[in-house]
Amino acid sequence: MDKAYTGGCACGAIRYEISGEPLVMNDCQCRDCQRKSGTGHGSYLTFPRAGVTLKGEGKHWDIVGDSGNVKTRAFCPACGSPVFMTFAAMPDVFTVHAGSLDDPSRYQPQMVTYRVRGHSWDQVDPTLPQFDKMPPM
Numbered sequence: 001m002d003k004a005y006t007g008g009c010a011c012g013a014i015r016y017e018i019s020g021e022p023l024v025m026n027d028c029q030c031r032d033c034q035r036k037s038g039t040g041h042g043s044y045l046t047f048p049r050a051g052v053t054l055k056g057e058g059k060h061w062d063i064v065g066d067s068g069n070v071k072t073r074a075f076c077p078a079c080g081s082p083v084f085m086t087f088a089a090m091p092d093v094f095t096v097h098a099g100s101l102d103d104p105s106r107y108q109p110q111m112v113t114y115r116v117r118g119h120s121w122d123q124v125d126p127t128l129p130q131f132d133k134m135p136p137m
């Protein structure tokens with residue numbers, strides 16, 4: 001079995017350990033991800049929730065995304081780092097921010113979502129499949 005994916009927030013108050021491989025890894029250029037990341041896109045790994053062990057309490061914030069689905073973003077109340085996301089419509093998945101990994105080199109984006117919202121100053125890998133919105137799941 002492969003090594004677990006571990007990570008957490010900048011101060012260490014929130015930690016996760018995830019067994020299993022990501023279902024999908026994507027760069028997302030939607031406006032919500034721009035606001036929350038502070039730059040042009042967010043980078044995410046989405047896992048089956050069953051393999052997730054979480055330590056520490058995040059602050060939660062619900063937002064209706066461009067897709068119309070409710071996303072719950074969890075960030076550290078102490079250091080403010082965004083750590084993970086869950087989705088009301090997809091309770092079986094758990095999404096972490098690539099930058100929160102202990103080894104961020106394990107993030108290997110497979111696609112770009114919400115390309116239509118991207119900015120010319122935020123170039124993502126042009127060889128990746130690009131979707132104007134979310135691809136059909």
Ligand SMILES: [Zn+2]
Pocket residue numbers: 009010011012013014076077078079080081
């Ligand atoms: Zn923290």
Ligand SMILES: [Zn+2]
Pocket residue numbers: 028029030031032033034042114
């Ligand atoms: Zn997004």
